[in-house]
Amino acid sequence: MYRKQVRRRRAVLALLIVGSFILLTVTYGQGSNGVQRGVSTIFSPLQDVADRALKPARDLVNWFDETFDAKGDNAQLHDELQVARKQAVGAKTALAENAQLRKLVGLDKSGAIPSGYDPVTGRVIARSPTVWFADVTIDVGSGDGVEVDDPVVNGDGLVGKVAAVTGGSARVTLIADHSSAVSAKIVPSGIQGVMKPSVGDPEDLILDFLDSEKRVGKGQSVVTSGWRGIGIESDYPPNLPIGEVAEASLKQQEAQQQVNVRPYADLRDLDLVQVLTGGSRE
């Protein structure tokens, strides 16, 4: 009797292990499959309710975390505020001029979203629990016009792109995920590079493959370059803000041709995002 139980137990374990390997082999690199779409459809309403119900509790916990941070940031912010005030005067003038020009050519009023894109607003309803994946699930999917590879932004800048969609939800791979690579440029100098993550640290991105002859300075802004070639183009439209250069030592630029960038978007705390559907992609 006992031997029979042991045999059955081993058989179940072997089945589960083999099943895991088969699932991994079959589904790795795929966007989504029928099983996931089915399970996601069943559980999406439940997730949505849980997400909304737990928002006050989440905010409370995050408030504690932010309060700890705020103490350390206070002095630094005072210095930055003085610089920002000076810049704001010039920026306001530029913005007013920009808004007038945009109205003239009929572009989007905010200027954040390139023309030809139709933004769809979604809420983050789930997030990968491990440090190895930087994915979030949002509550809009193919039913809302979302497609794989659509860029995703929030009010601060680029967040990532859609990696898989179901009818009512989509997986967004964040720019901090190890699989992410974004063609980017530094403004105003226009130096090009590829933005890659530093796995495990969503506040640190690496702008790689820079021209070692050109110098990049701390505090410079980084935006998507949105390149376009014959029959091929970047998934991201040009000039979406990504972040600012946080560290750019001469040694790092000459030896490794890279600088460290702090993303504008808080990738740890995402709530509402916009998927830029449509665009010029075929």
Next chain:
Amino acid sequence: MILTPNIVARLIAIVVAGVILQLSFFSQVALFHVSPDVLPALVVVLGLLGGTLTGAVCGFWVGFLLNCLLIAPLGGASLVLLATGYLAGLFRERFEIHSALVAPLLCMALTLFAELGFGAVELTLGIDAPISGLVIRDMLMKSIFAFFLGWAIYAGVRRALRPALVEEPMVRRGRRPTVLGA
């Protein structure tokens, strides 16, 4: 663990609630910049209470549901969590659990094991980006969180599965058995 339809239904409810709670709450909060991961701890508790088979099967389905809801490739999380559940069950079958600290300590150790496992699976499949040293901090912090959350999870799950538990030691404090004629 005595598995009746009622207990299986409770196990399914625990697994679903755990995954939903992880994705909707724990993954979206941060303490000291790290989000707690309660799923390995949940699987450890199920393994501790139910044995190797229950731990492994629950681990597999927790991973499966997690990947389905994240629309991520299936199998990786299942593999890691079934190993986690199996190890917790093995501990229960090999050793007597005398101290109340065992469950949280095991949650802490096996959460670290699970996080390393997730990393190993991902490294095997290929990571084309530099890895920050903060990954280690993140994994250690998740383990520490699992220690504290392990208490609550163990108490809650044990209460939910109490009718199915074979050994439920009733600790009587401050009262000795009456010996007649002494």
